[in-house]
Structures are given as structure tokens and as C-alpha cells.
Amino acid sequence: MPNSGSVRFTPAAGGRGTEVRVELEYTVPGRMFGAMVAKVFGENPQQQICDDLRRFKQVIETGEIARSDGSPQGTSVKQQAKQRPAQPLAMPQVG
Amino acid sequence: MKANCWIAPNNVAVEEVPDPQILNPRDAIVRITSSAICGSDLHLLQGYIPAMKKGDVLGHEFMGEIVELGKDVRDGLHIGDRVVIPFPIACGDCSSCQRGLYSICENSNPNAAIAELAMGHSPAGVFGYSHLMGGYAGGQAQYARVPFATSAP
Ligand SMILES: [Zn+2]
Ligand SMILES: [Zn+2]
Numbered sequence: 001m002p003n004s005g006s007v008r009f010t011p012a013a014g015g016r017g018t019e020v021r022v023e024l025e026y027t028v029p030g031r032m033f034g035a036m037v038a039k040v041f042g043e044n045p046q047q048q049i050c051d052d053l054r055r056f057k058q059v060i061e062t063g064e065i066a067r068s069d070g071s072p073q074g075t076s077v078k079q080q081a082k083q084r085p086a087q088p089l090a091m092p093q094v095g
Numbered sequence: 096m097k098a099n100c101w102i103a104p105n106n107v108a109v110e111e112v113p114d115p116q117i118l119n120p121r122d123a124i125v126r127i128t129s130s131a132i133c134g135s136d137l138h139l140l141q142g143y144i145p146a147m148k149k150g151d152v153l154g155h156e157f158m159g160e161i162v163e164l165g166k167d168v169r170d171g172l173h174i175g176d177r178v179v180i181p182f183p184i185a186c187g188d189c190s191s192c193q194r195g196l197y198s199i200c201e202n203s204n205p206n207a208a209i210a211e212l213a214m215g216h217s218p219a220g221v222f223g224y225s226h227l228m229g230g231y232a233g234g235q236a237q238y239a240r241v242p243f244a245t246s247a248p
Contacts, residue, residue, distance in 0.1 A: 017190055050208065058202045062186040063167070064119045066242065068220060070148070070230020071205035072118065083206075085150030086223065086230045087098065088115040088240065 003027070003045075020056070022049055047077040098152040098236035104142030112152065115232065115240035120167035123244035125178060130234045131156035139225065146209070146226040155182035155222045157234030161244075168245055180241055184220035184231060187246025203243060204229040 005024035012019045026045055030037070054075045058065050065074035070083040100110045115124055133156055138144045158179040161172060172178075184204075185197035192200050200219035204210060207217035210227045220242070223233015232239065 047208075054207065057189075058186075061188040062121075062202050062243070064121060066184075066186075066203050066205045066220065066229070067118045068205050068230040068242075069115075069152075069232040069240075070226050075205045075207065077208060083146075083148055083226050083230055085100075085148045086226065086232045087100065087112040087150050087152045088232055090113040 020053060022053065024049060044077075051075050051077055096237035098232070099154065100149075101139060101147050101151045101153055102149055105140060107140065107153065110150070112150075112232075112236070115238050117163060117165050118240065119242060120165040121243050121245050122165040123161050123168060123172060123178075123241045124163035125157075125159040125180065125234075125239050125241055126162045127157050127159040127234055127237060127239060128177075129158050130154050130236075132235070135224075144225045144227070145213070146206075148226060148230075151223070151225070151230075152232035152236050153223045154233035154235030154239075155224050156180075157222075157239065159234075159239075162238070164244070170245075172244060180222070180234065180239070182221050182224070183218075184222065184229065184242055185246060186243050192246070206230060 003024055003026035008021045010019050024045065055065050067074050069088055070086045072089055096112060096114050097109055098112045100108055102108050117124060136153060139147060139153065161174055161176045161178060164172060183198045185192050185200040186202040189201040198219050203220035204217050206226055206229055210217035213227060218228060220229030220231050222231050
């Protein structure tokens with residue numbers, strides 16, 4: 001997927017931390033249809049960037065990615081669509 | 096272990112499920128000695144809270160004894176300590192947690208995006224309280240995994 005972009009860090013107003021702004025320009029293969037397919041399968045770049053930013057904030061602030069029994073992989077729009085039941089995993093999945 | 100699982104509206108059952116394990120360095124595993132059935136469990140039971148799945152372990156108010164600790168839990172907590180677990184899962188590090196607003200911790204709900212879609216703002220992760228609150232197994236069970244054990248509010 002051809003793309004270009006920037007990541008900017010600026011101090012947030014009122015001493016409320018740091019604002020991270022990601023700008024990404026990309027061309028989706030298959031245009032409208034491609035974009036639709038991507039969205040259905042959680043491969044939409046917008047969703048992926050939002051997930052990445054959330055996980056980035058978690059790692060920077062807490063040192064780990066929040067994992068639950070329903071979302072053992074942590075924040076991911078893809079996984080939100082197909083949650084496992086909120087009961088412990090037989091084998092810990094890390095990744 | 097045995098756990099009380101949500102099956103469908105107005106249907107819960109005690110089932111055999113895997114024992115919880117440490118997934119993150121700040122986790123603790125607690126052997127549960129007492130667990131409450133809360134009035135707000137009725138909303139789950141009766142099917143008023145969306146995003147429940149068959150097999151979800153219920154229970155958000157529980158206490159017990161620490162049996163296992165993640166590798167980054169150093170100060171304050173020890174195996175054998177008797178602890179009370181607050182139901183909001185809170186990282187202790189984000190700006191909300193640092194202002195004492197643990198119920199809107201910005202980092203503990205891995206499903207924050209769907210909660211934002213549904214409610215406009217995501218709450219913290221909560222034990223045994225639907226996938227909108229993170230999909231965490233609850234404490235009406237013999238054991239529970241407690242994330243961010245070092246910063247329980
Ligand atoms: Zn309650
Ligand atoms: Zn927090």
C-alpha cells in the first residue's frame with residue numbers, strides 16, 4: 001500500500017500531557033470496494049492507527065498492553081468484533 | 096476451577112473453566128474467599144447490558160488471598176496477603192487515575208473503542224461486567240486474575 005505521513009508530539013494545553021498527532025496518506029487498493037472490504041475485516045488503516053495509538057499510550061504510561069480474557073491480544077478493532085468469552089484462557093496467548 | 100458463567104438472559108450456570116494465569120507483569124492471581132452478588136449483576140442477568148457472551152464469568156466484588164504475582168510486582172504485595180479487589184481496573188498512571196478518577200482509567204479497557212461508540216466515552220475495565228467494560232473474567236469463581244495489581248485504587 002503506497003503511503004506517506006508524519007507523527008507529531010506537542011505539549012497539550014493546561015499541562016495535560018502530550019498530544020500525539022499521526023497523519024497518514026494512503027491509497028487503498030481497489031478504491032471504494034477495497035475500502036469497504038478492508039473496513040469489514042478490520043483492516044481499515046484508520047482503525048489500525050487508532051488501535052496502535054491506544055496501545056502506544058498504554059505502553060508509554062503503564063509499561064504494558066492491557067489484556068483481558070475477552071481481548072487477550074489487547075486493543076484491536078479486529079478482535080473487538082470477535083471477542084472470546086470473558087473466562088480465562090487455557091493457554092496464555094501473547095502477541 | 097469452578098466459576099459462575101453467564102449463559103443467556105436469565106440463565107447462569109456454575110461451570111468448569113480454565114484457571115487464570117499471569118498475562119502481564121503487573122498482574123496478580125487471587126484465590127477468592129468471598130464474592131458478592133450485586134444488584135447490578137441483575138442488569139447482566141436480565142440482559143439489559145449489551146455485549147455479554149455465553150461463558151462470561153460474572154462477579155465484580157470479591158476478596159481473597161494472593162497466590163501468584165507478576166514479575167513487576169515488587170513493593171507492597173506478597174503471596175499470602177489477604178486483599179479486597181476494587182471493581183474498576185485502574186492503571187494508576189494515566190491522567191484520570193492520577194486525579195483519582197479510577198472509574199475512567201484511560202488504559203485498562205482494551206475494548207475502549209466500542210464503549211466510546213456505544214456511550215460516547217469509555218469507562219475503565221471492570222471485572223465480570225460485559226465486553227464493553229473490557230471483557231474481564233469476574234470474581235464469582237475460585238480464582239481471578241487481577242491486572243494492574245500494583246495500583247488498585
Ligand atoms: Zn456491584
Ligand atoms: Zn489509568
